Structure formats: structure tokens, C-alpha cells
Amino acid sequence: MILGSINPAVLLAALMVAATPILLAAIGELVVEKSGVLNLGVEGMMIIGAVTGFVIAVNTSSALVGFIGAALGGMVLSLLFALLTQVLMTNHVASGLALTLFGLGLSALIGQGYVGVTPPRTPKLDLGWLSEIPFLGRALFSHDIMVYLTIALVAGVWLFLSHTRAGMILRAVGENHDAAHALGYHVKRVRTLAIMFGGACAGLGGAYLSLIRVPQWTEGMTVGAGWIALALVVFASWRPWRAMAGAYLFGGVVVLQLNLQAAGVRIPVEYLSMSPYLITIMVLAIISSGKARGSLNAPGSLNRPFHASN
């Protein structure tokens, strides 16, 4: 046992980095689901964000422009989903799965000339004296700007959903689309906007992988991060701060097990990696038993198609 070789500050810092991509994707999907739409295409939108962000960053030599491009890339792909589900009234689940498959294939095509290319660096945010604080400086104040923007985004989504009129309309649409429609709200418009927001967030999450965490373009590099984000939304019972806690917990499990292994501690890696999914399955099981549904906060119209004639 050489636990002394693990530096808790570094562990905390690594945890925040590991959590950021899934948190970005999850917070976007949370808004989408709050509007009553289940988009299973998160993985596809993430990988499209990863590749468009990478390609644009390399061509403009700016990581920041790359991130903007990634958000747009994810959003464009999500518009396809919006077209299918909101205009053509297709099944959400099938359309979302198709979106993932399409995104994986398209990203491989787009990224063909970019394997082995080094992306421009994303500079660490200079926080001056904050970064000098012992322990906390290394753990919390030595990150790139995306880590902080993601936290700001979580706060923004929380504020939006719970304290703004627009947020309440979005929730109304998600809870009961017929009532919202009767009140004169544009259910499809609200949902389309939510889907676009979700696409942009997933795109950013993907770009965080290809531009900062790995940083390179490799086919299929998201390897299931989108599915983890989907699980996180359920795990968080559709609450923004809980999604953040869940993402940090998830990132923490990953980073901690790597550190414990490297330090020579014998741990059951398989079970640890499995644990977030197990908790999600438990949450899903509870949700499906009618009584607990309300307490878990699942949007009432989630995954129910809307047509004005209903």
C-alpha cells in the first residue's frame, strides 16, 4: 500500500476534468427531457461535436473557435432530430438511436484527414493569486476555461428552469403538453429550441474530449460518454445541481480507481466501473413504479409525441 503517492489535490483536479464532458452533455439533455423529449442521440451529437470542434480548431488555430464550431455542429445534427420528431412525428427512441449511429459514421468521414494532427492548445485560465492557494489552488483554480463555463452553465440552467418565465413554459410543455398547448404556448417551437440547446451542449462535451482531455481526434473516441450522460440525467432526477454532483461522482469513481490501481491497492475495478449504471437502473426501476414517479421529478410528458389535434 503506497497511498502516499496519491495527491488529493491532483485527484480532485483530475476529477473535475473527467466529469466535464459528461456534465456538459448531461445538462443539455436535462433541458431537452424537461421539455418532454427523449433524445437518445447524445452520443452521436457528442462525437460530431468532437470532430467538428477539432477540425475547426485545427484550421483556425484557435481552440475557442473550435468550441463554438462544436456547439454549432452538435446543434445542426440535433436539428435533424427535431425535424424527425417534431415535424415528421417519428418515434423519439428510434430517431435518437439513428442519430447516434449516423453521428458515429459521419464523424469518421469528416475526421479522415485529421488523425495524428495536434490541435491548438486551450490555455489554462490565469486566476492569479487564487491558483497559488495551497491545495485549493491546484484542485479548483488551475483549470481551463471550459471547466468553469460548464459550472456556470449548470447554474444558468438551474436559474432558467426555476426562476424565469421561459423556463416555466419549457417545464409546462414537458409536464403536460396538451395543457401548455391550450394555454397558447408553441409546444413544438419550445421543444425544438430545447433540442438545439441539447445538441450544442453535447457538441461542447465532445469537443472537450478531442481538444482538451485526450487531445487528438480518434474515430469513435467518445466510447459511450453520451450514454453515461443520458444515465446521469435520470440519476439526477432531472435536477441540474444533482446532475453536476452525479457527474463529479462518476468522474471521481473513474479517477479514484485509476489512482488506487497505480498506487497498488487491490480494488474490484469491474464493480466500481459498473456502479453508476447500477444506481441508474435502480432509479429507473423506482420511476417505473407509478407511486414514486412524482417524487423523482420525471417530466409528465416525457417521450410522449405531441400533435395539436390530440
Added chain:
Amino acid sequence: MKRRTLLTAAALSLALGAPASADDPVKAGFIYIGPVGDFGWTAGHDRARREMQEHFGDALETSIVENVDYGADAERVMSQMALSGTDVIFAASFGYGPDVNTVAGRFPDVAFQHATGYIQDHPNVSLYDARFYEGRAVLGHIAGNMTETNTIGYIASFPIPAVIMGINSAYLHAKAVNPDVNFRIIWTFSWFDPALEADAAETLIEQGADVIMQHTDSTAAVRVAEDAGVMAFGQASNMVDFGPNAHLTAIVDRWAPYYIERVQAVMDGTWEAETAWLGLADGIIEMAPWNDRIPEELQAEADALVAAIASGEYHPFTGPINRQDGTPWLAEGEVAQDSELLTMDFYVEGITQDLPN
């Protein structure tokens, strides 16, 4: 009922098709665990496929399916290939073993070539593998000499004999030149997960490793090592583009000569199931060019080690070697049997970590 008719029809067309179609191209199908763009393991197999395609030209038709999971997916893909007239199927990952044998039982006229496997239930299943531990010995020798912190980080995939063998071989040869050397091993339980591999590399570097070895397929660790200013080895392909300073060398897989030989046998009608385990001597693996930062004397030593292994003069597992628990495994001068290596489930003495179950 319908499905049975279809299968019978397919089996009939296969049986009848073989002799009648001497001029038709032979069809070879490949299934891969990762994407051909992984620049590692799967890229190595696909490189060989393309080389083989060039060699045979119009006489051969190849098809690939990438990112195929073990289990039902693999079975479905291979059955589909067999039904569409594929003559020989290359299943390029360890975990396809049970699936290959299930499908091989159903299609006795199709030749199956399973990479790095050990299950051979049917006369139409061939196994082939490379002696990666020979290359690992060279990596260990270089790593033991190059490390300044005496800590070598190792990113391992699954605790299967091929991977354990590699760790042991690398450790023994690092230890031989540097008695203070210490291995830190992280198991990712995945062949391809760039983000996880990057995190693992960062963790190892943070804990003092200045040389990173990997038995996973992505290029992420080499990139992280480059950024952190430490050293690394590529996996299965030359990964120097991802870390021009960090990348010391790599074990490069060259399956093409073997693939060409086996497909030629299918064309000639002489194909028979076999178990092939080829190494440096056969050119199935080779070392990527040494990085210039490796001192010249060490480069010469590494060259000599490669030559000694290739000529059969030296075997990387030559006793005395003890197991991790201190019990003797190989006596002085004794050389490991292939069967012992292929079932290896223990670390050698000196590795401090425990092997996961």
C-alpha cells in the same frame, strides 16, 4: 420455416458454388473490435488486409466490419459474411473465440482465422498469434535503461495471458538492467477508450512514472506523455506522429505475409486448420525505428537483443524465474514452454501489485 429454407438455400449455393466458380474472386471477410482509424491494433490488421488486396488484385475480394462487439453482434456479422459467400473470415480480436466457434460449427465450408485465440472446437478454425512478448522484452530493456525515476507506468487492458505475458517480459528485462525498477500497472478493462487511457497515463505520470507502456489500442497515452515531457512506447503501429519526442519505439504488427500465405492456401484448396504463433523471426512483428534520444550504445544493445531473439539464440523467458509469490517457475537455463506462456496467469517475482482476477 422461412429462415430454414433460406439457410438451406445458402448452404446449397455454398456447396455448389465452390467448384463451379474457379474464376470468381476468393472472398475474405474481416471483423474488427475497434475502428480501422485507431492507429493501433485494428489499424495494423487493416494495413495487412490492404497489402494483401494489392498482392492478389482481382483474384481477391475483401470486406470489413469494424467496431464489432464480442457476443451476439460478432456472431451475426460472421454469419452474414458466411451467408454471402465469404470463403475465409479473419476475426481479429481475442474475445471473438466463442463466437468464431459457434459460427464455424454452422458453416463447415468456411475457413475461420481467429487472432490471438485459444478455442478450436471445429476443424475449420485456425488460430494465429504473434509473440508480442519478444517485442516487450526489447521495450523493457530500453525502458529500464531510460527511466530516471525508476518507475515505469503500464496501461493494461484485460488480464488475459497475452497481456500478462507482456508485462512479465517487459518487467524481467527492465529489472535485468535496472534492479531498482518499479512497475505501476493500471487495468482499464477496455481495448479502446482514448479518454480513459489518457487519464490512466496522467495518473501514472503524476505518481512518478517517466516511461509509459501500453497494451491498449489508442494513441492517447503517447500524446499525454508527449505533453508531459516523459517517454512512451507505441502499440501495434508506429505512433511516432503522436509524440515525436516521447515515442521511443513500438512493436509494429505486420500480419500481411501471414494473411497472404493463408489466403493463397484457400485459393489453392490446401487450407487446413493450424495454430500459428509467429514472432520477430518471422517478421510478423518488428520494432519501429529507435528514437534519436535513445543513446547509441543502447540502440546497439536493443538491435542485438532483437537479433538474438530472432535467431532463437535467446528466449525472453529463460530461467531462473520465480513466480510473484517466490515459488520457482523456471530453473536456471530452463526455457518456458509455449503452453505455459499461453495460459500464464501470474506475475513474476518483483512486481508488487496484485493481478486482478
